Amino acid sequence: MGLLDRLDNPYETGGIILGTLEDILNWGRSKSDWYLHFGLACCAIEFMSMNASHFDFMRFGIIPRATPRQADFIMITGTVTLKMAERIKVLWEQMAEPKYCISVGSCANSGGPYWQYGYHVLKGVDRIIPVHVYVPGCPPRPEAMEEGMMKLQSLIDRQAIFRKREKLAENENLIKSNKM
Amino acid sequence: MNTTEIFELLREKFKDAIIDLVDNPPSDSFINVVPEKLFDICLELRDNPEFDFDYLMCLSGVDFPTNLQVVYHLYSLNKKHKIVLKVTVPKENPKVPSVERIWRSADWHEREAYDLFGIIFEGHHNLIRILLPYDWEGYPLRKDYKEPETYHGMRVPY
Amino acid sequence: MTTRKILDIDFSRIDTDRMRLNVGPQHPSTHGVLRLEVELDGEVVTNVIPHIGYLHRCFEKIAENMNYQQVIPYVDRMDYISSMNNELPYVIAVEKLLGLKVPEKVEYIRVIMAELNRIANHQIAIATFGLDAGAFTPFLYLFRDREYILWIFEKATGGRLLFNYFWVGGLANDVYPTFKEDVLNIVKQVRKTNKDIEELLIYNKIFIDRTANIGVLPADVAINYGCSGPMLRGSGVPFDLRKAEPYSIYDRFDFEIPVGKGEVGTVGDCWDRNIVRMREIEQSCRIIEQAIAQMPDTGDVQSAIPKKVRPPKGEVYFRCENPKGELGFYIISDGKDKPYRVKGRAPSFVNLSVLPEISRGYLFADLIVILGSIDIVLGEIDR
Numbered sequence: 001m002g003l004l005d006r007l008d009n010p011y012e013t014g015g016i017i018l019g020t021l022e023d024i025l026n027w028g029r030s031k032s033d034w035y036l037h038f039g040l041a042c043c044a045i046e047f048m049s050m051n052a053s054h055f056d057f058m059r060f061g062i063i064p065r066a067t068p069r070q071a072d073f074i075m076i077t078g079t080v081t082l083k084m085a086e087r088i089k090v091l092w093e094q095m096a097e098p099k100y101c102i103s104v105g106s107c108a109n110s111g112g113p114y115w116q117y118g119y120h121v122l123k124g125v126d127r128i129i130p131v132h133v134y135v136p137g138c139p140p141r142p143e144a145m146e147e148g149m150m151k152l153q154s155l156i157d158r159q160a161i162f163r164k165r166e167k168l169a170e171n172e173n174l175i176k177s178n179k180m
Numbered sequence: 181m182n183t184t185e186i187f188e189l190l191r192e193k194f195k196d197a198i199i200d201l202v203d204n205p206p207s208d209s210f211i212n213v214v215p216e217k218l219f220d221i222c223l224e225l226r227d228n229p230e231f232d233f234d235y236l237m238c239l240s241g242v243d244f245p246t247n248l249q250v251v252y253h254l255y256s257l258n259k260k261h262k263i264v265l266k267v268t269v270p271k272e273n274p275k276v277p278s279v280e281r282i283w284r285s286a287d288w289h290e291r292e293a294y295d296l297f298g299i300i301f302e303g304h305h306n307l308i309r310i311l312l313p314y315d316w317e318g319y320p321l322r323k324d325y326k327e328p329e330t331y332h333g334m335r336v337p338y
Numbered sequence: 339m340t341t342r343k344i345l346d347i348d349f350s351r352i353d354t355d356r357m358r359l360n361v362g363p364q365h366p367s368t369h370g371v372l373r374l375e376v377e378l379d380g381e382v383v384t385n386v387i388p389h390i391g392y393l394h395r396c397f398e399k400i401a402e403n404m405n406y407q408q409v410i411p412y413v414d415r416m417d418y419i420s421s422m423n424n425e426l427p428y429v430i431a432v433e434k435l436l437g438l439k440v441p442e443k444v445e446y447i448r449v450i451m452a453e454l455n456r457i458a459n460h461q462i463a464i465a466t467f468g469l470d471a472g473a474f475t476p477f478l479y480l481f482r483d484r485e486y487i488l489w490i491f492e493k494a495t496g497g498r499l500l501f502n503y504f505w506v507g508g509l510a511n512d513v514y515p516t517f518k519e520d521v522l523n524i525v526k527q528v529r530k531t532n533k534d535i536e537e538l539l540i541y542n543k544i545f546i547d548r549t550a551n552i553g554v555l556p557a558d559v560a561i562n563y564g565c566s567g568p569m570l571r572g573s574g575v576p577f578d579l580r581k582a583e584p585y586s587i588y589d590r591f592d593f594e595i596p597v598g599k600g601e602v603g604t605v606g607d608c609w610d611r612n613i614v615r616m617r618e619i620e621q622s623c624r625i626i627e628q629a630i631a632q633m634p635d636t637g638d639v640q641s642a643i644p645k646k647v648r649p650p651k652g653e654v655y656f657r658c659e660n661p662k663g664e665l666g667f668y669i670i671s672d673g674k675d676k677p678y679r680v681k682g683r684a685p686s687f688v689n690l691s692v693l694p695e696i697s698r699g700y701l702f703a704d705l706i707v708i709l710g711s712i713d714i715v716l717g718e719i720d721r
Contacts, residue, residue, distance in 0.1 A: 042415055053482040081720075082334060086332065118399075122334060123335075139498075206654075208653055237666060251668065257577055260582065289688075
């Protein structure tokens, strides 16, 4: 996974990995994500299962924090209502950069079953804050949440810290030529 | 006691304030009462040991094409009987006396009915919106309600 | 000025500032998106104002725009911890409107599923209550067991949390062949863990110190506030709808109603409410065992009814014993295929309204314990 993949034979080469500073920083960041403990609705119960015995979220280095100031990413688990939306925005703004957002469940992605007649439901949390990973499901299984989490880790792994603009342009070219 | 007996006893005491008894099984039978006397009727229902309705199960507002209705589902834990009361008020002036002082469980139920239907409960100590934000406009559970385009700059429809 | 109930300190001699503290809507121990506005005199709670509605998902409006069958998934999402128990009163209410009788086998499967879900719900309730009081280990034990129950649900219904399994006139599908053995194994496992939890949590000295004599709810106050379920039974009122008005086939089973007796403190304190849940798990196990023994092996699980049911004009209020209390559905039909009005009387909604009454005069740390003992689910409060 990530940086350790480059270590094809740890015994012969003495366990030395050659990498850029960026690689190592990203490796460290992606393997110790702290998230803002924030349960909204049904998905939060599956999220609790994820923290408990069977799924054990913490083995990925993911630790809950009760305050946005110490959190790397926020997991929006459940229906975002209009009354709640402003608070989420405030919490998001209180988080320190770099920050990420995982939107878990149909409700947070698009309003879910409440999309049509839910006069008090925000149809998708991406209307107020940027979302990096969407996890579908109503509610998603804990495995799906873990998958979403790993997607976020690989996203952080590839993130540019130095020469951001050049790399962004490079990525864009790749996307344009359908190579990514 | 069944609903008919309760109706007879109430009729004796409150005369015209008790409008009628509607009974067509299998749906629940209910008693229509006038809103002005509602508080006294409810007090009688709770305090008279024959009735002993100490438990308010449910209080719901209903929007009908011409008027608004408040439905009270009462239950007695000791006597194990129940009754349904209904008051009907016009849409222009939806005022119903509050029964919050009789059953404290009515407190939040009445706030909810005010929030979603705009029924004003007279005598309620704190009649403010409970579910929706305080600056919300309109009463969503009325049949003619149209959801707003935006709320605080956020688009509401899909 | 507040009245002290537990500590023998003369607080009038200590100058304290009045303070207004905001707990939530994002707070790990508010069990969801509840916001509490707490007025404090030093460390003593003088008043609590709960602000709800942060999860108002317009259930009642949506129900008016859906078919009777289509409402069931939304009913699931009201109290998402005990979905089976939510579906039960709704489908029975609609069946009552239709004058429908469901096959025998359906009744048994419904009861077994509802009781399994009651166990799962109480396990979460006790686990999170332990967390609130500072005990993390029971949380892991109970969630391990709950996962086994969810596996049964998943095998039978396809969903782990929200099922859409009880339909009007029957079930979505039959249970799988080894259902009975699986359930009996679970019952054994649940009983075993119950013993562990009693030693780990319930009779733990620290836990008793945190919860006994805290948040005392007298029986008359509980009734006046319309409390139900473990809240009411914790105060010593033996009222259980499964016994008082037996619905479905609950009159065929032999079980008891556990009530709070004030074993370690006063009747109606947090510990009593918790022990009622604990004892109810055992009673649910008994019901499940009896139901499994009586359940017929063959039979239909669906009655022949059209997809769009049209109940005759009328109205019905039907209530069932949810793990959290009395869940009632008031349904008005105008003869069309969509309900004219659906009102859900949620137990947590009513139970939470008593919080200011029972938390005045206790310390702020106790408020969290009292809130945990009520066992609320915001999806049901806000609907």
